[in-house]
Amino acid sequence: MIEQVSSPRALSTSARGVGRKRSRMRSQRIAGWLCLTPFILLNVLVILGPSIATFYYSLTDWNGLGTATYIGLGNYRELMHDQNFRQALVHVAIWTGLFLTVPIAMGLLGAFLLSQITRFQLLFRLIYFIPYTIASAVNASIWKNIFDKNQGMFAQLGELGVPGFSNFAIFGSTDRALWGVAWVDNWHWWGFLVVIFLAAMRTIDAELYDAVKIDGGSRWREFRDVTLPGIRPTLVFVVLLTIIASLLVFDYVYIITQGGPAGATEMVGTLLYKRAFELFEAGYAAAMGVTMTIMSVIIMVLYRYMQRRGWDV
Amino acid sequence: MGDVSLSSSGRLKRRKRRSGGTGIYYVVLCLLAFISLAPLVVLGFNSLKTKAELGRNPLGIPLSPQFHNFREAWTRGDYATSIKNSTVISLSTAIGVCIIAGLAAYALSRLDVPGSSLFTGYLFVGITIPAQLYIIPLFALWVKLDLIDSRIGLIIIYWAIFSPFSTLLLRSFLLSLPREIEDASRVDGANEWQTLSRIVLPLALPGVLVVGLVAALMSWNEFFFAITFIQSEELKPVTISFLAFQGRYGRDWGLTSAAGIIVILPMLALFLSLQRRFIAGLTAGALKG
Numbered sequence: 001m002i003e004q005v006s007s008p009r010a011l012s013t014s015a016r017g018v019g020r021k022r023s024r025m026r027s028q029r030i031a032g033w034l035c036l037t038p039f040i041l042l043n044v045l046v047i048l049g050p051s052i053a054t055f056y057y058s059l060t061d062w063n064g065l066g067t068a069t070y071i072g073l074g075n076y077r078e079l080m081h082d083q084n085f086r087q088a089l090v091h092v093a094i095w096t097g098l099f100l101t102v103p104i105a106m107g108l109l110g111a112f113l114l115s116q117i118t119r120f121q122l123l124f125r126l127i128y129f130i131p132y133t134i135a136s137a138v139n140a141s142i143w144k145n146i147f148d149k150n151q152g153m154f155a156q157l158g159e160l161g162v163p164g165f166s167n168f169a170i171f172g173s174t175d176r177a178l179w180g181v182a183w184v185d186n187w188h189w190w191g192f193l194v195v196i197f198l199a200a201m202r203t204i205d206a207e208l209y210d211a212v213k214i215d216g217g218s219r220w221r222e223f224r225d226v227t228l229p230g231i232r233p234t235l236v237f238v239v240l241l242t243i244i245a246s247l248l249v250f251d252y253v254y255i256i257t258q259g260g261p262a263g264a265t266e267m268v269g270t271l272l273y274k275r276a277f278e279l280f281e282a283g284y285a286a287a288m289g290v291t292m293t294i295m296s297v298i299i300m301v302l303y304r305y306m307q308r309r310g311w312d313v
Numbered sequence: 314m315g316d317v318s319l320s321s322s323g324r325l326k327r328r329k330r331r332s333g334g335t336g337i338y339y340v341v342l343c344l345l346a347f348i349s350l351a352p353l354v355v356l357g358f359n360s361l362k363t364k365a366e367l368g369r370n371p372l373g374i375p376l377s378p379q380f381h382n383f384r385e386a387w388t389r390g391d392y393a394t395s396i397k398n399s400t401v402i403s404l405s406t407a408i409g410v411c412i413i414a415g416l417a418a419y420a421l422s423r424l425d426v427p428g429s430s431l432f433t434g435y436l437f438v439g440i441t442i443p444a445q446l447y448i449i450p451l452f453a454l455w456v457k458l459d460l461i462d463s464r465i466g467l468i469i470i471y472w473a474i475f476s477p478f479s480t481l482l483l484r485s486f487l488l489s490l491p492r493e494i495e496d497a498s499r500v501d502g503a504n505e506w507q508t509l510s511r512i513v514l515p516l517a518l519p520g521v522l523v524v525g526l527v528a529a530l531m532s533w534n535e536f537f538f539a540i541t542f543i544q545s546e547e548l549k550p551v552t553i554s555f556l557a558f559q560g561r562y563g564r565d566w567g568l569t570s571a572a573g574i575i576v577i578l579p580m581l582a583l584f585l586s587l588q589r590r591f592i593a594g595l596t597a598g599a600l601k602g
Contacts, residue, residue, distance in 0.1 A: 024499075025425055031505040032426030035416040039476055042413065046473030047439065050447035050454060057450060065453055110345050113338045120339075126588055127346045130353070133584045133591065135534040137552040138573040141559050142352045145359065145566050151371035191349055195592055196599045237599065248443045251536050255556065272445050277541065282449050289446045300441065 057286040064282035075287035085288065088268045095182060095267065096246040100239060103186045107193025107238075112223055114194065115201045125198065128191030136188070140255040143184045147171060174264040177257050181265055185252040193238060197231060204230035240303050244296045248272075248289075268292055360570035367566050382571035386558075389568070392575050394547055395554035399533055400579075402464055402550055406471040406532040407525040414476045415521055418483035419509060423495070433484070439477045440598070444537055455542065462544045470542065471532045479524040482597045486520035487513070523594035526587060530595075533580045551576045 058075055062068035079085055110128055114121050131139065146153050147170040158165035170180035208226045217225070228235070250269035253259060259266035259274070268288060276285035359367065361378040370376065386392065421429050451470070452461070460466030490513075498512050514521075539553050549557070555576045562568045584591050 028424045028505065029426060032420040032424035032429070035420035035424065036426065036432070038413045039417040039480065042469065042473040042476065043439070045454075046451060046470055047442060047447055050450035051442055053450035054446050064449060065456060106345070110342070113342050117335055117338055117342070120342075124342050124346060125592075126585075128349050129588075129592055130581075130584075131349055132595070133530060133534075133580065134353075134577050135552045135555070135580075136536050137556045137559070138356075138577050139352075141555070141569055141573055142356050144559075144563075145570070146352060146355060146372070148371070151367075151566075153372065156372060187348070187352070192596065192599075195596050199596065234599075241599065244441055244443075248445050250445070255536070269445060276449050277452075282453075286449055289443070289449070293443060293446045296441065296443065300438075 054286045054289055057283050058290045060283045060286075062283035062286075063280040064276060065280075068283060071283075075284045076291070078284065079287055079291065084263065084266065084271060085268070087263060088266045088271045091178060091265065091267055092247060092249070094178060095249055096243055098179075098182045099186065099189075099242045099246050102182075103190035103193055104235075104238060104242070106186075106190040107197050110190070110194040111197035111201055112227060114198050115227075116219070125195055128194045130191070131188040132192045134188065136251045137255055139188050140184060140252060143180075143187070144171065144256065147180055171257055172261055174261055177261060177264045181253050181256050184256065185249070188252075196234060196238065200231035200234035201227055236303070236306075240299065243299055247292050247296050356570050356573055358570075359566050360574050362567050364565065364567060371566070382567045383575065386568050386572040386575060389562070390554060390558040390572050390575075391546075392551070392554070392572070395549050395551045396575070396579070398464060398548060398554075399550040399552075402468055402471070403529040403533045405464075405468045406475065407529040409468065409472045410475045410479050410528040411521050411525045413472055414479035414483050414524060415514075415517070417476070417480045418487055419513060421480070422484045422487040423492075423513065424505070433481075436477045436481050440481070444474070448538070448541060452541065461542060462548060464543075464548060467538060467542050467550075470538050471528070471535065474538075475528045475531060478598055479528060482594065483517070483520050483524055485597075487517055490516050519590075523590050523597075526583070526591055527594040530580055530584065530591065 057068055059070060059072060060068035061071050061074070110124075114124055145151075149155060149167055149169040149172060154165045154168040154170075158168065170176050204226060208230070209222055212222045212226055248269040249267050250273065253265050253267050253270050254273065257265045259270040272285045272288040272292075275281045275288070355372055358373065358375050359371075360382055361375040361380065362370070362382075363377075363379055366375065366377065420426050421433055426432075455461045455466055458466075460469065494516075495508050495512050498508050503511070533550075534552060535550075536552055539550050540556070543549055543553060546554075546557075555572055558572050559569050562572075
């Protein structure tokens, strides 16, 4: 590799000017492709190749290891009438709604308050960020204890005489499990948003705040009229990120409830996983993956379209 | 004149209100900090309690702290093995990602490669490809290549999935560095390899370090691929091993809490000691938006 790219040096002593420049460019090109080779090979092997293969397998009856039989759009037709899939989509919609509100509101609150103070700003930022860096398996285990029906937080409240909290199950309750799991995921996520929003808020021109202050505006008006418009590109990006991540949410649901109890927390991500790796319906699961990917592509195209239309996002 | 004095006294009043207001801010910020930290404190507390104390006092401060849970969790969960696995996986992932993404970012930011803007565009799209889209054929492929249930098989996957993001990060870092010194070295007759290793690499080291730290943290905590591709007990990384441990000893909070601390402590310590670099690296993708 070194020999190849060092050739222009030898050349340059004899031929100068244009020839030298051209060979320099060619050697750069070769070096460039050599530098990109490991990346491209790995990406094709692990991500791009299998992703494309999924589109093919979604048209087949396949157990994941044996030979795949082509069945056209059969999987997609089955998917349209699949009650479990439909229920999972409803859960994903609820999940997305929760994540578009709770963590974003908490992140905005934390970031705005931090942007208004000077002392301990970095310390608070660090504290909020810590849960994001902890392994999901451990986070889940902590909250399993805290939400435990017999000994957890609510059981303690019940013992103190707060009505309605004796035997108050979260992850074991079909009504509350989805909210409970979403809370754990939110708990590890919102601090990340604080850091992102705070960084975006720092780029806002301070004079804009002064203008509101001179008008005698309240902090709320500063937030509404200056901060929110000022961080709009970041906010829209976070909304996009939230939707795409919610479509195939997996980790916390799989770790805490595995989709239960009685399918109360079943997401498309967990359903797909079970179909592929527990029931060996890989072709059918592939169709689910393709469907969800198409949804996120539509959302991304919409985002690009809004950008093109001159929305400042 | 009357107007002026009025307005200045009004401003004075407002300033007073404002400085009084920040007290409330600290109260709310402390409340938010409590939400973040309390569960982790409970984890710490419970790791120090005996079974008997947990029965009486499941969430509060341990009254007679004991450390025996750690020793017991360490041997019963065989964390010597899983910590070793996770260390090997994290280190190899970090080093590999630095090399793979570093080379790619160098090509994209410094070398005149045709189609490099298209490539960068693919990177932006590529980081949003959901794992569920490719994991099923990838699993079949890994079975065929005999890479299932092996550390290197998992490491190769991590190299591939952490590289696009890392390449983008390093690319923008390299673009922010001045090019004059490199150009001078090229004019002096240094070849690309010499320019890369002697000039660019030392300058880019802070960026490479951030990428390495982030890759190490993400692979230490990674769950989805680890649980799918590793089955043998003796190859499991800490997160997967912890999940199995929790399934076995779930009722014994003291033991599982101690195990949880064993799992998170190495990375938590690393994160806290280099937090600025970590935070910058982990949020870089979203800030580019």
